[in-house]
Amino acid sequence: MGERGAVGVDAGPTLICFDRRTTMAQTVYRARLLVFDAPFDGIYPGAEQRASFNEDGALLVEHGRVVASGAYDAVAPRITAQASVISLRDKLIVPGFIDTHLHFAQTEIIASPAPSLLPWLQTWTFPAERRFEDAAYAREVADFFLDQLLAAGTTSAAVYCSVHPQSVHALFEASHARNLRLIAGKVLMDRNCPPFLRDTAQSGYDDSLALMTRWHGTGRQLYALTPRFAPTSTQAQLDACRTLAAAHPDVFIQSHVAENTDEIAWVAQLFPGHRSYLDVYEHYGLLRRRAIYGHCIHLDDVDRARMAACGALASHCPTSNLFLGSGLFDFEAADATNMPVALGSDVGAGTSFSMLQTMNEAHKIARLRGYHLSALRMFWLATAAAAHALELAGHIGTLAAGSEADFIVLDPAATTLLARRTAQADSLEALLFAFALLGDDRAVAHTYAAGRLVHSRATPPELAVQLR
Numbered sequence: 001m002g003e004r005g006a007v008g009v010d011a012g013p014t015l016i017c018f019d020r021r022t023t024m025a026q027t028v029y030r031a032r033l034l035v036f037d038a039p040f041d042g043i044y045p046g047a048e049q050r051a052s053f054n055e056d057g058a059l060l061v062e063h064g065r066v067v068a069s070g071a072y073d074a075v076a077p078r079i080t081a082q083a084s085v086i087s088l089r090d091k092l093i094v095p096g097f098i099d100t101h102l103h104f105a106q107t108e109i110i111a112s113p114a115p116s117l118l119p120w121l122q123t124w125t126f127p128a129e130r131r132f133e134d135a136a137y138a139r140e141v142a143d144f145f146l147d148q149l150l151a152a153g154t155t156s157a158a159v160y161c162s163v164h165p166q167s168v169h170a171l172f173e174a175s176h177a178r179n180l181r182l183i184a185g186k187v188l189m190d191r192n193c194p195p196f197l198r199d200t201a202q203s204g205y206d207d208s209l210a211l212m213t214r215w216h217g218t219g220r221q222l223y224a225l226t227p228r229f230a231p232t233s234t235q236a237q238l239d240a241c242r243t244l245a246a247a248h249p250d251v252f253i254q255s256h257v258a259e260n261t262d263e264i265a266w267v268a269q270l271f272p273g274h275r276s277y278l279d280v281y282e283h284y285g286l287l288r289r290r291a292i293y294g295h296c297i298h299l300d301d302v303d304r305a306r307m308a309a310c311g312a313l314a315s316h317c318p319t320s321n322l323f324l325g326s327g328l329f330d331f332e333a334a335d336a337t338n339m340p341v342a343l344g345s346d347v348g349a350g351t352s353f354s355m356l357q358t359m360n361e362a363h364k365i366a367r368l369r370g371y372h373l374s375a376l377r378m379f380w381l382a383t384a385a386a387a388h389a390l391e392l393a394g395h396i397g398t399l400a401a402g403s404e405a406d407f408i409v410l411d412p413a414a415t416t417l418l419a420r421r422t423a424q425a426d427s428l429e430a431l432l433f434a435f436a437l438l439g440d441d442r443a444v445a446h447t448y449a450a451g452r453l454v455h456s457r458a459t460p461p462e463l464a465v466q467l468r
Contacts, residue, residue, distance in 0.1 A: 033057025036384035037400035048380030096155025096406035101344025185226035320346035342386035375432035
């Protein structure tokens with residue numbers, strides 16, 4: 001097939017070619033290709049081994065969806081004569097990253113010092129989140145926040161807004177305009193927080209229902225019920241969450257659990273009679289599929305087994321855990337119980353929007369616990385593992401045929417050090433490991449959402465048309 005009928009421009013190490021005769025209804029991206037499109041059997045440890053890698057791969061996209069992916073020779077018969085062919089042979093295409101835990105309203109306080117979690121909330125987080133009562137401010141931060149995610153190759157995320165409904169509207173409006181697959185929700189807090197951030201069980205219920213009705217399923221937007229964490233919600237508020245969750249089983253749930261030992265002791269005082277911190281959420285009907293719990297560091301095996309049985313996702317947030325000194329996530333224990341795990345940046349306690357940097361720190365945390373976390377596993381955690389646990393694998397994270405065309409183009413020559421290391425890579429594992437340990441947003445050459453170019457570090461004239 002080749003790049004027939006195309007006009008090429010030499011853009012440094014990458015030749016990007018477009019067929020000018022079409023409106024690009026069908027586009028082929030030819031590059032090294034990593035996809036996770038094999039059927040998933042529900043067993044998380046080892047699932048990444050069913051990945052498919054092609055040195056000469058092709059991703060065939062039409063109307064924002066993946067038509068086919070795999071070896072170029074296998075995909076070539078499906079390429080029409082009118083197709084546009086983009087040649088990225090020296091680069092690697094992977095599914096867009098999925099960040100399963102971060103705070104839009106904490107964007108401005110990333111890298112703010114504090115001795116641990118609870119002082120960090122009081123000193124930095126609550127004052128910063130107060131500013132989101134200003135809708136104009138929320139809109140400005142939403143644009144910056146999403147641009148940072150896209151620059152880092154993150155095409156989907158599970159996001160905490162502030163307690164203010166206008167913060168949720170601002171984020172969803174910006175995401176909808178970019179046609180991103182986003183999960184987000186209004187934070188619920190009716191105690192143990194400053195009065196200027198406090199809602200009530202009833203107002204939190206009413207606001208959440210209104211926001212859910214407005215945004216869940218609007219385009220690619222999805223809503224999450226978002227009690228910040230058990231200590232900032234009364235029993236009445238958690239009961240209201242239970243009512244909403246039961247009435248809307250397709251809505252997501254997100255909160256924090258077992259991040260910090262002081263936090264755990266506080267929960268035991270506030271909710272006596274419960275076996276564990278996690279048991280509080282289960283008691284209120286919030287432990288289920290499509291539930292995402294940030295951190296999950298200090299769980300025991302009973303808790304991990306309950307997470308697995310209920311299909312809830314543990315979001316491992318390594319840069320945040322190291323920054324706040326919260327503890328070391330236990331991959332071996334998670335594997336033993338088949339607890340679903342994915343990665344989260346946890347901005348702003350997390351110190352980078354980059355999922356490559358998140359992988360970097362996840363690998364080091366695993367090593368400190370005597371566990372080897374492979375590069376292929378890390379890429380799986382940042383893509384397909386999250387998609388499967390969130391019941392979105394038919395949409396994102398895999399690049400399977402029929403899925404939404406959210407993908408990124410990684411450049412192994414993005415920095416001189418990365419170029420020198422990847423030139424010596426003699427296996428897929430070595431290549432991915434170099435990206436994970438040496439890469440950051442500079443390694444993300446292009447980011448696509450639903451087949452549309454939404455970020456590019458260097459924009460050749462041929463790509464600029466997709467930015468409009």
